[in-house]
Amino acid sequence: MENKRALNTLLKKLNITVTNLQIEQFMDYYEMLIERNKVMNLTAITEYEEVLSKHFIDSLSLIKILDIDREIKVLDMGTGAGFPGIPLKIAFPKINVVLMDSLNKRVNFLNEVIDELKLKDIAAVHGRAEDFAKKDNYREKFDICVSRAVAKLSTLSEYCIPYVKVEGYFISYKAGNIQNELENAKKAIEVLGGSLEQTVSFRLPDTEMERTLIKIKKISPTPKVYPRNAGKPAKEPIN
Numbered sequence: 001m002e003n004k005r006a007l008n009t010l011l012k013k014l015n016i017t018v019t020n021l022q023i024e025q026f027m028d029y030y031e032m033l034i035e036r037n038k039v040m041n042l043t044a045i046t047e048y049e050e051v052l053s054k055h056f057i058d059s060l061s062l063i064k065i066l067d068i069d070r071e072i073k074v075l076d077m078g079t080g081a082g083f084p085g086i087p088l089k090i091a092f093p094k095i096n097v098v099l100m101d102s103l104n105k106r107v108n109f110l111n112e113v114i115d116e117l118k119l120k121d122i123a124a125v126h127g128r129a130e131d132f133a134k135k136d137n138y139r140e141k142f143d144i145c146v147s148r149a150v151a152k153l154s155t156l157s158e159y160c161i162p163y164v165k166v167e168g169y170f171i172s173y174k175a176g177n178i179q180n181e182l183e184n185a186k187k188a189i190e191v192l193g194g195s196l197e198q199t200v201s202f203r204l205p206d207t208e209m210e211r212t213l214i215k216i217k218k219i220s221p222t223p224k225v226y227p228r229n230a231g232k233p234a235k236e237p238i239n
Helices: 004-012 022-036 050-062 085-091 104-116 153-163 179-191
Strands: 072-078 096-101 122-126 142-149 164-175 192-204 210-218
Touching: 004 022, 022 050, 022 085, 050 085, 050 122, 050 164, 050 179, 050 192, 072 153, 072 164, 085 096, 085 122, 096 142, 104 122, 142 153, 153 164, 153 179, 153 210, 164 192, 179 192, 179 210
Parallel strands: 072 096, 072 142, 096 122, 142 164
Antiparallel strands: 164 210, 192 210
């Protein structure tokens, strides 16, 4: 009961209202995450309060920069253990979500979570960003692409912007001082058809963790040559 109350308190700080069923889904997700983490590396954060703040609430902080409570198609690139995609899906069931990760073990875990929580309109796919962006049913088919993956913004932009529809958004979750990273990513964002629209910085509730959300609008189609072949975006970022 105390755990549920703690989650509800934090959700209210983001002005998010959920049902008892949604609270139960968050609880079940936490239990599955901790249980599976014993045998595979999903997260270094395992204490309940920390998972709440640094995974669940962090994921949901997207609403500080974008209205997400509507029927839109969302791609979570490099989702790992399901962040931010699964918390977003639980809190905002209207969205249609694709979780993409390059490690099959993680995708298997995500499929178990989807089944156990009885989530609809959500799929976990095993693949690399560079490959799936060449597929017609993925390229420029999403209203929003989000990523909490640890990579430079110039590289992440090449992974993510090709999936976004014109007039859609790529939103990157970043920590710490991001000014240099933004400066270094300017060329890549422009070349890929994006335009930096907004950044929002804040501290996660009940933590010392600083977070910045970077909102990039897709203003023109991404040239067909992007993303380049596997490994290139990370080794030779556009600059």
